[in-house]
Amino acid sequence: MSMNFGIVIAPRSGATWIEAVQTAERQGYGTVLLPDTLYTPSPFPALAAAAAVTTTLRLRPNVLAAPMRSAAATVRETAALQLLSDGRFELGLGTGRPDAAAEAEKLGVAFGSAAQRRAQLVEVARAVRAEVTPAPPIVIAASGARMLAACAETADRVHLAVAPTAGEQDLADIVARVRDLTERPIAFSLQLVAIGDALPPFMSKFMGVTLEQLRDANAAALLPADPAAAAELLEHRREKLGIDEILVPGDLSEAFAPVLEQFR
Secondary structure, X not given: OOOEEEEEOOOOXXXXXXXXXXXXXXXXXXXXXXXXXXXXXXXXXXXXXXXXXXXXXXXXXXXXXXXXXXHHHHHHHHHHHHHHHOOOEOEEEEOOOOOHHHHHHHHOOOOOOHHHHHHHHHHHHHHHHHHOOOOOOEEEEEOXXXXXXXXXXXXXXXXXXXXXXXXXXXXXXXXXXXXXXXXXXXXXXXXXXXXXOEOOHHHHHHHOOXXXXXXXXOOOOEEOOOHHHHHHHHHHHHHHHXXXXXXXXXXXXXXXXXXXXXXX
């Protein structure tokens, strides 16, 4: 099992998007991830553009809110991305962020109850697996018990959707719960929150997260500033927990570069 790295970015213009994804590929990132919100460009056309200017970079929405599209619509878009990328697409799915209900209303779709959204997610995943060739890997963002049960049934990979202050034991508990529910091999991903003293502005501005809170909680998504120590910690979690993919917010790419170099 090797360590994989993804970068989470969004287009600001066509030219900067092309430059960003080509740079990510050269730097050694394996996947580019694009959020699915009404505040960022729609992920399918943006990832199609990324596919056209890269050769090895994998492409993943981070993550599609399942209630926002019918299963048939997601199948159609996924099939297009698989065609245009020569099979480099990965389907990231979730039941919607806390503020996604307002976005669903703007789009004129029913958001539904938590149970309905989980059922929609499973329906989408099954439809894509059955109707898209080659079927892409299914990555599901989850942390709660019911969603983890859905992951055990459906996911190839679990994006650990934990609070920024979650510790390593919190991650271990989630991994153990999934493994108790299935014998299928399932991989795990963790998105970073901060590195050393580098904290993305949106974390403090919109989520109220501070470095002091992360340090006090010994947050798993806070990496030490020393690249060798950070790489050692990531290898430890890969071996112990099976967390073999680290997702890096674009605002942390500069701080993460020396860590990435440790794995090249």
